[in-house]
Amino acid sequence: MKLSVNDLRYRYPDGTTLGPLTLSATTGVVHLQGPNGSGKTTLLRVVGGVLEPSSGSVRLDGSDPFHHAPTRAHIGACAPAAELPGFLTATEAWRQWAAFRGAPSWNGAPLLAELDLPAHLRLDQMSSGQRRRAELIAALAGDPHLILLDETFTHLDDAGVHWLIDAIGRMRGQHLFVLSHHGELPLEADVTLTMPQAQRPA
Amino acid sequence: MARRARRATASNLRPVIHGLRLARLVGRHSLPRFSRALAPTGIGLALIAVQADAVIDWHIVRSMIAEWSASERVLASTVIAGLWGHSIAAPMTLALRSDEDRWRWRVPVGGLANALGLAPVWLTAVLPLALIGWLFAHPLALPAASTVTGLALASNRRLQALAGVIAGAAVLGLAEFVPIGGFALLAGGAMGCRLVAQSPPPSGAARKTTAWRAWSPSSAIVLRDLRALWRLERGVVLGALFISAPAYAVQRAAVANFPLTGESAVRGGLLIATLALTASAAGILALPGALGPALDPRRAPLSAARRGSLLIGIGAVLAVPTVASVLHAVLAGGTGGLFRLVLHAAAMLTGAAWFAVGVGRRTDADRGSYLWWVLALGGLALTPLPFSPLGAACLALAGWLGTTWTLARARNAP
Numbered sequence: 001m002k003l004s005v006n007d008l009r010y011r012y013p014d015g016t017t018l019g020p021l022t023l024s025a026t027t028g029v030v031h032l033q034g035p036n037g038s039g040k041t042t043l044l045r046v047v048g049g050v051l052e053p054s055s056g057s058v059r060l061d062g063s064d065p066f067h068h069a070p071t072r073a074h075i076g077a078c079a080p081a082a083e084l085p086g087f088l089t090a091t092e093a094w095r096q097w098a099a100f101r102g103a104p105s106w107n108g109a110p111l112l113a114e115l116d117l118p119a120h121l122r123l124d125q126m127s128s129g130q131r132r133r134a135e136l137i138a139a140l141a142g143d144p145h146l147i148l149l150d151e152t153f154t155h156l157d158d159a160g161v162h163w164l165i166d167a168i169g170r171m172r173g174q175h176l177f178v179l180s181h182h183g184e185l186p187l188e189a190d191v192t193l194t195m196p197q198a199q200r201p202a
Numbered sequence: 203m204a205r206r207a208r209r210a211t212a213s214n215l216r217p218v219i220h221g222l223r224l225a226r227l228v229g230r231h232s233l234p235r236f237s238r239a240l241a242p243t244g245i246g247l248a249l250i251a252v253q254a255d256a257v258i259d260w261h262i263v264r265s266m267i268a269e270w271s272a273s274e275r276v277l278a279s280t281v282i283a284g285l286w287g288h289s290i291a292a293p294m295t296l297a298l299r300s301d302e303d304r305w306r307w308r309v310p311v312g313g314l315a316n317a318l319g320l321a322p323v324w325l326t327a328v329l330p331l332a333l334i335g336w337l338f339a340h341p342l343a344l345p346a347a348s349t350v351t352g353l354a355l356a357s358n359r360r361l362q363a364l365a366g367v368i369a370g371a372a373v374l375g376l377a378e379f380v381p382i383g384g385f386a387l388l389a390g391g392a393m394g395c396r397l398v399a400q401s402p403p404p405s406g407a408a409r410k411t412t413a414w415r416a417w418s419p420s421s422a423i424v425l426r427d428l429r430a431l432w433r434l435e436r437g438v439v440l441g442a443l444f445i446s447a448p449a450y451a452v453q454r455a456a457v458a459n460f461p462l463t464g465e466s467a468v469r470g471g472l473l474i475a476t477l478a479l480t481a482s483a484a485g486i487l488a489l490p491g492a493l494g495p496a497l498d499p500r501r502a503p504l505s506a507a508r509r510g511s512l513l514i515g516i517g518a519v520l521a522v523p524t525v526a527s528v529l530h531a532v533l534a535g536g537t538g539g540l541f542r543l544v545l546h547a548a549a550m551l552t553g554a555a556w557f558a559v560g561v562g563r564r565t566d567a568d569r570g571s572y573l574w575w576v577l578a579l580g581g582l583a584l585t586p587l588p589f590s591p592l593g594a595a596c597l598a599l600a601g602w603l604g605t606t607w608t609l610a611r612a613r614n615a616p
Contacts, residue, residue: 050307069312083305087230096227100220100309 001061001074001145002026003176008056010046015201018043028172032180034195040180041080044148048077060146073101076139077148082131086124090117090134094141101142111137115163129157149179153186161186220311
C-alpha cells in the first residue's frame with residue numbers, strides 16, 4: 001500500500017497553518033521531526049484520518065482515510081497521550097482493534113508476554129509506561145499497513161525502546177512506520193522530514 | 203458456492219457488526235457521563251417547568267395554541283426542535299471531538315454504522331426532546347417546551363442575541379411597552395453586534411488579572427477561579443448581564459400588566475418570548491453540575507479539612523435556596539403543592555449529588571472550579587426571593603452562565 005501526502009496543510013481555528021507537507025512512501029520508516037509545538041501530532045492526526053486537511057490530500061492506496069472509513073482499518077496509531085478508554089483491559093484493547101481492522105483472529109497475546117504486560121489489568125489501572133505499551137499493541141493489532149507512532153519512544157523505558165526498535169526492524173520491510181520524535185531517532189530512518197515553520201496569522 | 207455466499211453475507215454485515223461493536227464500546231465509555239447528565243437534567247427541566255408555572259399563568263398561551271391550526275403547531279414544534287438542535291450541535295461536536303473521545307475517529311467505521319455506534323451520545327441530545335413529546339398532553343407541557351426553547355436560546359451565544367431581538371420586537375408591538383421593548387431590542391441587537399465582531403483578545407485582561415496576588419492557599423484557588431472566569435468567559439458574563447436586565451423588566455411587566463382573561467396571539471407570543479429569555483434555571487444548572495468536573499485539582503495546596511470546609515461552605519450556599527424553595531412549597535400549600543414538594547426534594551437531592559460528585563470525583567487539574575462560584579452566586583441571589591420574578595431571573599442568569607461556560611470550555615484542541 002502506498003501513502004501519498006501531497007501539499008498537506010492544516011489550519012487551526014486561530015488561523016495558524018501547518019505545512020505544507022509532501023511525502024510518498026510504501027514501506028520503511030519515516031521520521032517526522034521538529035521542535036515542540038511545531039504540529040507533528042496534529043499532522044499525524046491528519047494523516048491518520050482523525051482530522052480533515054485544510055488543503056492538500058492524504059491518500060492510502062488512493063483512498064482518503066478521513067472520508068473513507070474502511071481505509072482507516074489499514075492505519076494503526078499510538079497517540080502521545082493515553083487515548084483508548086481506560087475501562088478496557090490490555091487484552092480487550094487489542095482484540096477490539098483487531099476486530100475493527102477486520103482481523104478478529106489476530107493474536108496479541110505473544111506481544112503482551114514479550115512486553116510483560118498483565119493481560120487483565122484495566123488500562124486506567126496501569127502505569128503510564130504500561131499503558132503506552134498496551135496502546136502500542138492495540139495500534140499493531142490486526143496488522144495495519146501504516147503505523148503512526150507519535151513520540152512513542154519518549155514514554156517507554158529502555159526495555160520497551162529496545163523491543164520497539166526490534167519490532168520495527170522486523171516489520172519495516174512490509175509496513176510503513178511514520179514516527180514523530182523530538183531529537184535523534186534511536187533507529188535508522190529511510191526518510192526524515194522536518195516540520196516546516198507554522199504560519200501564524202498576522 | 204455456499205462458502206462464497208456466506209463470505210458475501212459476512213462482508214455485507216461487517217459494517218453493522220462493527221457499528222454494534224462500536225456502540226457497545228461507546229456505551230461503556232459514555233454510560234457514567236450519560237447517567238450523570240440525564241437524571242439531573244430531567245429533574246431540572248421539571249423543576250423549572252414548575253417554577254415557570256408559579257410565575258406565569260399559562261392560560262393565555264394555552265388558549266392561543268388551542269386556536270392554532272395543525273400546520274402552525276408543526277411549525278412551532280419545528281422551531282423548538284430546530285433551536286434545540288442548533289444549540290446542542292456545537293457542544294455535541296465538541297464533546298465528540300474532545301481528547302477523551304478521539305479514539306472513536308480512528309475506528310474504521312463510517313456512515314450508518316457510525317451513527318449506530320454513536321447512539322449513546324446522540325441519544326443524550328434527543329432525549330430531552332422526547333421528554334417534551336411525552337409531556338405534551340401533560341399540564342406541564344407548555345412550561346417544559348418553553349424551557350427547552352429557553353435552554354436552546356440560552357446555550358448559544360448568537361441565539362441569545364436573537365432572543366433579545368425577538369423579545370424586543372414582540373414587546374415593541376404593544377404601545378404601553380415601547381420603552382421596555384426598545385431596551386430589549388437594543389440590548390439584543392447590541393449584543394448580537396458584539397458577538398459577531400467577537401470579543402477582544404484576552405491579553406489585556408490577562409495583564410490586569412495577573413496583578414492579583416493570593417494571600418493563602420484558599421484565596422489562591424478563589425483567585426484562580428475568578429481569573430479563569432474573567433479571562434475565558436468575560437464576554438458571556440457581560441452579555442448575560444446585559445440581556446438579563448431587559449429580560450427581567452419584560453417579565454415583570456408581563457406578569458404585572460396582562461389580565462389573565464385576555465387572550466390574544468400577541469400577548470401569548472410575548473409570554474413565550476419573555477419566558478424564552480428567563481426560563482433557564484434548574485435544568486440548566488443541573489447540566490453543568492452533572493457534566494462539569496468543577497472541582498479543585500487534587501494537588502491543590504490545601505489540607506483535606508480546609509478543602510472540605512471550603513466545599514461545604516459553597517455547597518451550603520447552594521443548598522439554602524433549595525431548602526427555602528421546599529419550605530415555600532410546604533407553606534404555600536394549595537393545588538399541586540405536593541407535586542412541587544416532590545420536585546423540590548428531587549432538586550435538593552440533585553444538589554446533594556452535585557456536591558457528592560464534586561467532592562468524590564477526582565477531576566482534571568486544568569479545568570478549575572469556578573463553576574461552583576457561579577452556582578453559588580446564583581443561589582445567593584435567589585435565596586431571599588424564592589418564586590419571585592427576580593428570583594427566577596437571577597436563577598436564569600446563574601444557569602445561563604453556568605451552562606454557557608461549561609459548554610464553551612469544552613475546547614476542541616486539535
